[in-house]
Amino acid sequence: MYPKTHSLTAVVVTACLVVAALVSPAAAQEPAARFYGLLVNMQSEYPGQGTTPVNIVVNRWSTDDEQERVTTTVLEQGPKALLSLLGKMPAVGSVAPIGGVGFNVPYATVSRSPDGLEHILILSDRPMSFLERWYGGRSTDYPFLLIEMTIKPDGNGDGQVIVAGRLSADKFNKTLVIENLEIQPMQLRNLKREQ
Template sequence: MFACAVLATTGATAQQGTQGVRVPVRFSAVAQDLDRGLSTPLRITIDRWSTDQVQEKLVNVLMTQGENKLLDALQGAPKVGTIGTTTSLAWDLHFARQMPGEDGGTRIVLGTDRPIAFSEQWNSARTLDYPFTVIELHVNNDGDGEGTLSFATKVIPDAKNHTVVLENWGTQRVRLTQVKREKS
C-alpha cells in the first residue's frame, strides 16, 4: 500500500491557467507489468480537467460515505478522457487533475473505475473488491516522463491526513515508461 494525495490536492493546481499541460492532449506510454514481465503500448487522451467542484465532491463522498459510494460518484462524473491499448477499445476516464511537479514539470493524476470481466463477476472473485484504476504521470515541460498505473485498486480514506491510501490487488503497480506527449 502507499499513501497518495490523489483526491485531496487543491489550491496549488494549474487546471485551466497558463501553467501545466493544456487540453486536449494525448500521451503514449509503455505499460510494464513487473509481476508478469509483460509490456503493452498505451494511449491516454485527456479532453478536459476535472473541476474543483468535482474533486471536492469525490473527496467528500469518500471521506463521509466510503469507497462504494465513491465508485458510484466516479462513474457518474463526466468523462474527461480515455485510456486504452493500441489494440483495444479505450476505457473512459472520469477524473483528471494536474499540479506542479517537484522538478518543475507536471504531475497528472487520472482515475476511473475499471473494466470487470464477465467471468470475474460471475465467480465473485476477490478482485471485485479492487474496482478502481489510478494513473499518475510525471512529465517534464516537453511532455516526456514516466508514471504508474494501479489497475485493480482499493481507495481507502485517511481522514486524519486528508489523503487516500491505494491498495493494489497485485504486488506492484504497473510502471509507465516512455511517456510522451503526442504532437498535434
C-alpha cells in the same frame, strides 16, 4: 430555370458554410493533454510479453468542484459511494491500447511543482469481465483503476498503473489513498506528452 438553379445552389452553399462555421470550433477543440507510452507488466514471465503501447487522452481536467466531491465522498460515505459517483460523472478522457478499444475515465487532475514537473492522477472504476463479477473473488473488492504520471518540462516522463485498487482517504490531508491488490503496479515507460 437557370436563375432558380443558381439561387438554390447559393442557398445550399450558404447553409453548408453556416453549419461548418458552427461545427468547426467544437470539432477543432483539442484535448487538454495527450500521452503515449508503453505499459509494462512487471510480473510477466517473459521479457516483452507484458508490454503494450497505450494512448492516454485527457479532454479536460476535473474541476475543483469535482475533485472536492470525490474526496468528500470517500471521506464521508466510503469507496462504494465513490464507485457509484464515478459511474455518474461525465468522461474527462480515455485510455486505450494502440489500435484497440479502451475505456473512458471520469476523473483526471494535474498539479505542477516548482521544478516544473507535472503530477497527473487519473481515476476510474475498473473494467471487470463478466466472469470476474460472476465468481466474485477477492479482486472484486478492488474496483478502482488509478494511473499516476510524472511528466518533466520537456514532455517526457514515467508513471504507474494500479489496475486493481481499493480506495480510502487521508482525513488530515484530504487526499486519496490507494491499496494495490497486485504485488507490483504496472509501469508506464517512455511516456511522451504529445501536446
